[in-house]
Amino acid sequence: MLVDSHAHLMFPQFRKDLDDLLARARAAGVGRIVNVGTNLDTSRAAIALAEAEADVFASAGFHPSDSAKADESALKKLPALLKHHRVVAVGETGLDFYRKYAPREVQERAFRAHIRLAREMALPLIMHSRGAETRVLDVLAEEGGSEVGGVMHCFGGNVEGAKRAVDLNFYLGFGGIVTFKNSGALEVALDVPAERLLLETDCPFLAPVPKRGKRNEPAYVRYVAECFADAGWGDTEDVCRQTTQNAQTLFGLTS
Numbered sequence: 001m002l003v004d005s006h007a008h009l010m011f012p013q014f015r016k017d018l019d020d021l022l023a024r025a026r027a028a029g030v031g032r033i034v035n036v037g038t039n040l041d042t043s044r045a046a047i048a049l050a051e052a053e054a055d056v057f058a059s060a061g062f063h064p065s066d067s068a069k070a071d072e073s074a075l076k077k078l079p080a081l082l083k084h085h086r087v088v089a090v091g092e093t094g095l096d097f098y099r100k101y102a103p104r105e106v107q108e109r110a111f112r113a114h115i116r117l118a119r120e121m122a123l124p125l126i127m128h129s130r131g132a133e134t135r136v137l138d139v140l141a142e143e144g145g146s147e148v149g150g151v152m153h154c155f156g157g158n159v160e161g162a163k164r165a166v167d168l169n170f171y172l173g174f175g176g177i178v179t180f181k182n183s184g185a186l187e188v189a190l191d192v193p194a195e196r197l198l199l200e201t202d203c204p205f206l207a208p209v210p211k212r213g214k215r216n217e218p219a220y221v222r223y224v225a226e227c228f229a230d231a232g233w234g235d236t237e238d239v240c241r242q243t244t245q246n247a248q249t250l251f252g253l254t255s
Ligand SMILES: [Zn+2]
Pocket: 006, 008, 036, 092, 128, 202
């Protein structure tokens, strides 16, 4: 079995063929999907899908790109969503200094609020970080994020950053980028301790080779597993078994 630890099935790219997509994922051996919310609407929709599909789980939170929406009254609505029995994590949250969706202070205020909520609810965190790996880890350390742990999804930092994340009790998620030649991500990923590695798609974005440039979907997480196997990590079944166990340990994905 495989787990797609980071998907966005509520995005409009999937509106027309979600049932077929889930069937393809199951046929590819993807037995669990963490469907990640990015604001109140997508979080609520993710929960509704998780109620309907036993192998799909939800998270709730505000993506850094939506952090301007995460004002006090919006944040007050999150705990009710996080209490839902199909919600397995807080997020995605974090910082994005690359696209600069919102001023740094606004992003950071929302991120800190998410960490506090995760601690209150005893839920792991799902972090987005782009051009901000060091700052994300600094804020996590300051706010006690290690207490609940979580994942640095689509990790784009270097080997030192990955080591620090592991030391702070976090997992590292890798997807299609490890299959892109010369991205450098595979070298970082191969250095991560086996028990801290998660696989993901981040679909609809970042489809792995040989689907690069197409719409991504959970079934393609198998290409990411095969990439690790080809790089000498172990055979594909070892990669699947270990990363599935890791996702189960972090998120507790029991239907
Ligand atoms: Zn995401």
